[in-house]
Amino acid sequence: MNSNDISRSYIQFNLSSIPSHANIESALLSIHGNISTSGGGDKVVARRVKSSWNENTITWNNKPNFDSFIYDDVSLPYRNATTPVEFNLTSLVQEWIDGSYSNYGIILMFENESGTKYGNFCSSDTDTYDGQGLWTPKLTIEYRD
Numbered sequence: 001m002n003s004n005d006i007s008r009s010y011i012q013f014n015l016s017s018i019p020s021h022a023n024i025e026s027a028l029l030s031i032h033g034n035i036s037t038s039g040g041g042d043k044v045v046a047r048r049v050k051s052s053w054n055e056n057t058i059t060w061n062n063k064p065n066f067d068s069f070i071y072d073d074v075s076l077p078y079r080n081a082t083t084p085v086e087f088n089l090t091s092l093v094q095e096w097i098d099g100s101y102s103n104y105g106i107i108l109m110f111e112n113e114s115g116t117k118y119g120n121f122c123s124s125d126t127d128t129y130d131g132q133g134l135w136t137p138k139l140t141i142e143y144r145d
Contacts, residue, residue, distance in 0.1 A: 006113045008063070009033075009121045010053060012105025013139045018097055022143040027093035030084045031108070031137040033121035043073040043111040044119060046087045048095075049104040055123075066107045073111060085121075093141060 011031070018024075035044065048071065051064040058064075072087040089106065096103040108121060122135040 007109070007119045009108040009119070010049060010055075010058060010063070010105055011108065011121075011123075011137055012049070012053075012055075012103065015093065015096060015103055015141075018141065018143060019145055020097060020099065022097055022145055024090055024094040024097060025142040025144060027089045027139060027141045029087040029089050029106075029137065029139050031087075031121050032084050032135045033119060035085070035119040042115075043075050044085065044108055045070045045073040045111045046089060046092075046106050046108055047071065048092055048101060049107055052104055064104065070111070071106070089139070093139075097143075 011029075029046070047069065048067040049064050050067055053062075053064045071089055071092045074085050074087065087106075087108075092101075092106070095101050108119075110119065122137065124136055
């Protein structure tokens with residue numbers, strides 16, 4: 001979603017198969033996308049979304065709020081879609097599993113949204129692009145029950 005050249009990506013995973021008492025040892029989001037910035041060194045950050053949203057109806061005007069806390073960031077002067085970006089979301093996934101927060105997903109956005117930047121990430125529909133689902137976002141979680 002974007003408005004006035006600001007790009008933001010919302011993403012959510014179903015975690016209902018993970019027991020509520022699980023200890024999350026690691027949670028790594030791997031996502032493909034194209035990112036371009038004029039200045040280099042710009043950070044893409046992962047923040048917690050604070051309310052529900054629907055991938056079929058979300059727009060700039062009805063987008064949900066997000067927390068200001070940054071769970072992870074990646075400094076990127078440029079990335080193309082063939083190289084995935086990885087975010088460590090271990091603490092956030094633990095908070096979702098513990099019930100500290102409801103799982104409304106995350107938002108990926110530039111930390112500083114001013115300047116000349118472009119970013120988009122592959123979605124769950126991306127398997128139609130390569131026919132194998134290789135570019136689909138993946139959240140790999142290791143936990144102890």
